[in-house]
Amino acid sequence: MHPFALSRADDPGTAIAAHARDPHLAFIAGGTDLLGLIKDRAALPERLLDINGLPDMARIVAPPDGGLWIGALARMSDVAADSEVRRRFPVIAEALLYSASGQLRNMASIGGNIMQRTRCAYFRDEDDIPCNKRRPGSGCSALHGLNRNHAIFGWSDGCVATNPSDLAVALAALDANVIVRGTVGERVIAFADFQRLPGSTPERDNALGRGDLIVAIEIPTRTEGRGSHYFKLRDRQSYEFALVSAAAAVAPDGRRIHSARLALGGVAHKPWRLTAAEAALRGISLDDTDALNSAITQSFAEARPLAHNGFKVELARRVALRALQAAGERA
Ligand SMILES: Cc1cc2nc3c(=O)[nH]c(=O)nc-3n(C[C@H](O)[C@H](O)[C@H](O)COP(=O)(O)OP(=O)(O)OC[C@H]3O[C@@H](n4cnc5c(N)ncnc54)[C@H](O)[C@@H]3O)c2cc1C
Numbered sequence: 001m002h003p004f005a006l007s008r009a010d011d012p013g014t015a016i017a018a019h020a021r022d023p024h025l026a027f028i029a030g031g032t033d034l035l036g037l038i039k040d041r042a043a044l045p046e047r048l049l050d051i052n053g054l055p056d057m058a059r060i061v062a063p064p065d066g067g068l069w070i071g072a073l074a075r076m077s078d079v080a081a082d083s084e085v086r087r088r089f090p091v092i093a094e095a096l097l098y099s100a101s102g103q104l105r106n107m108a109s110i111g112g113n114i115m116q117r118t119r120c121a122y123f124r125d126e127d128d129i130p131c132n133k134r135r136p137g138s139g140c141s142a143l144h145g146l147n148r149n150h151a152i153f154g155w156s157d158g159c160v161a162t163n164p165s166d167l168a169v170a171l172a173a174l175d176a177n178v179i180v181r182g183t184v185g186e187r188v189i190a191f192a193d194f195q196r197l198p199g200s201t202p203e204r205d206n207a208l209g210r211g212d213l214i215v216a217i218e219i220p221t222r223t224e225g226r227g228s229h230y231f232k233l234r235d236r237q238s239y240e241f242a243l244v245s246a247a248a249a250v251a252p253d254g255r256r257i258h259s260a261r262l263a264l265g266g267v268a269h270k271p272w273r274l275t276a277a278e279a280a281l282r283g284i285s286l287d288d289t290d291a292l293n294s295a296i297t298q299s300f301a302e303a304r305p306l307a308h309n310g311f312k313v314e315l316a317r318r319v320a321l322r323a324l325q326a327a328g329e330r331a
């Protein structure tokens with residue numbers, strides 16, 4: 001095991017300043033991803049700063065006029081069990097409950113969840129085989145290697161990995177915001193801009209830099225929130241990352257769709273929003289499966305499957321339809 005020094009922070013300003021000035025320091029919350037990365041030698045921080053003592057960051061707030069504010073240190077299990085989360089945005093509770101295991105969810109934080117790194121086996125391999133995300137410029141072993149679990153949208157020759165977070169898919173569908181505090185104060189990052197596509201810098205997963213601390217996730221009021229659902233398909237029924245998943249949220253007008261939100265997981269370096277499908281779904285009856293299917297298909301023109309994951313194209317279409325219909329039944 002790579003050795004590291006551990007200290008504890010009780011003040012956000014001090015934690016942010018320490019992170020900004022020391023490139024070998026990492027924040028640790030639940031440790032459920034970071035410690036695995038250290039064991040695999042995919043992360044080698046010399047100092048870990050435990051942020052669990054920072055005040056006011058584990059709360060879940062449900063304002064009377066709608067929406068949600070979820071502190072970055074709230075545990076996945078607490079958020080999934082919260083009655084207002086379940087009532088206002090069932091898609092969030094379901095995405096969390098389909099993640100990891102009960103014990104992991106008790107430890108793992110919301111901030112850590114959206115920061116977790118890809119499960120690409122080459123990236124996590126202890127033997128440090130070529131991987132641009134792990135060692136920039138070394139090549140991508142998955143591009144012409146085993147890529148069954150990899151991306152079908154938005155990949156580059158530099159990296160074809162997918163993002164493993166289930167919660168992120170729900171947050172993308174709901175256009176959530178990430179509240180970040182850095183050395184120059186607080187800023188709000190739209191979730192669509194938080195996680196990145198790989199391009200030529202796959203080593204960067206998201207928009208954060210040194211000295212940036214996630215304080216909370218904010219979900220604005222959404223008319224589609226209550227009619228929402230998360231559907232996850234995986235190689236085994238529990239304790240497994242998504243092969244393909246979908247978050248759907250619907251506001252109906254009678255049996256017709258007034259507005260819909262759809263995002264896919266397991267298909268790209270970040271949650272993949274189906275915006276063309278969302279536009280095409282307006283006005284379609286929730287009972288007209290053929291019309292729903294052809295609207296969803298409009299978002300698949302840009303799919304680019306790899307050698308071993310062509311099956312994901314049809315699978316993702318079906319998963320999106322199933323999530324949408326289940327969301328519609330709940331609305
Ligand atoms: C066996 C296993 C199965 C899993 N299955 C799933 C699954 O099916 N679906 C799923 O979504 N996830 C799954 N996970 C991942 C799990 O959800 C994450 O490991 C967890 O959410 C990370 O949270 P944490 O608090 O433990 O983060 P840590 O491990 O403490 O931190 C992770 C990263 O986030 C950074 N960080 C943490 N908090 C902050 C903050 N407030 N501001 C800035 N940076 C921060 C840390 O520096 C680190 O880089 C699984 C994990 C394991 C080990």
Ligand code: SF4
Pocket residue numbers: 118120121122123130131132133134139140141142143158159160161202
């Ligand atoms: S897909 Fe990305 S993470 Fe996986 S080997 Fe290629 S560069 Fe590394």
